[in-house]
Amino acid sequence: MVSQRYFNQPFTHQAWFNKRLRTTGGRYHLADHHIEINPRFAQPQHSQALLGIVLHxxxxxHLHLAGKGYRHRDPDFKQQLAAVGGSRYAPALTVPQVKWHYVCTHCGQCYDRQRRLNVQRFxxxxxGGRLKLSQPATD
Ligand SMILES: [Zn+2]
Ligand SMILES: [Zn+2]
Structure with missing residues (x-):
C-alpha cells in the first residue's frame, strides 16, 4: 500500500525480512525484483526509518521496471527519491555492538568504538582535539 500511495503503482513482487542484512536497511534484487528489509527496523521506534527504507x-x-535510471547515481533515481521523500541511502544501522561513544571536545566529531579508548593518547x-566519553549509544 505504500507503493500505491507514493508511486501510484502497485508493488507486484515480494518483500520480506532478511535477518542476514546487517549493515544496510534494505536491498533490492535486480534479478527477481524482490525487496529485502532488515528486520531490525520492524521495531516500532524505527517506523520512520523503515518507511524511508521501503521508499528507497x-x-x-519502480525505476528498474520502468527501464529508467535505477542506480544511486542516476538522475532519475535522485529525482524519484526526492519526490517521495525516501532516505538518500538505505540507512546504515548504527552498529549495534557499539559500546563506547566518544565526542571530540573541540569539534564535536563522534567516535563509536567497540572497545574503550585511552583518551589520554587517542x-x-x-x-586533534581531546576526546571525552559521552552517553553510550542506545540504538
Ligand atoms: Zn539503494
Ligand atoms: Zn575534533
Whole structure:
C-alpha cells in the first residue's frame, strides 16, 4: 500500500525480512525484483526509518521496471527519491555492538568504538582535539 500511495503503482513482487542484512536497511534484487528489509527496523521506534527504507527500495524497483535510471547515481533515481521523500541511502544501522561513544571536545566529531579508548593518547583525527566519553549509544 505504500507503493500505491507514493508511486501510484502497485508493488507486484515480494518483500520480506532478511535477518542476514546487517549493515544496510534494505536491498533490492535486480534479478527477481524482490525487496529485502532488515528486520531490525520492524521495531516500532524505527517506523520512520523503515518507511524511508521501503521508499528507497521501491524507487529502485519502480525505476528498474520502468527501464529508467535505477542506480544511486542516476538522475532519475535522485529525482524519484526526492519526490517521495525516501532516505538518500538505505540507512546504515548504527552498529549495534557499539559500546563506547566518544565526542571530540573541540569539534564535536563522534567516535563509536567497540572497545574503550585511552583518551589520554587517542585524539580527534579531524582536529586533534581531546576526546571525552559521552552517553553510550542506545540504538
Ligand atoms: Zn539503494
Ligand atoms: Zn575534533
Amino acid at each position: 527500495e521501491l524507487c529502485h524497483y 585524539v580527534c583525527s579531524r582536529c
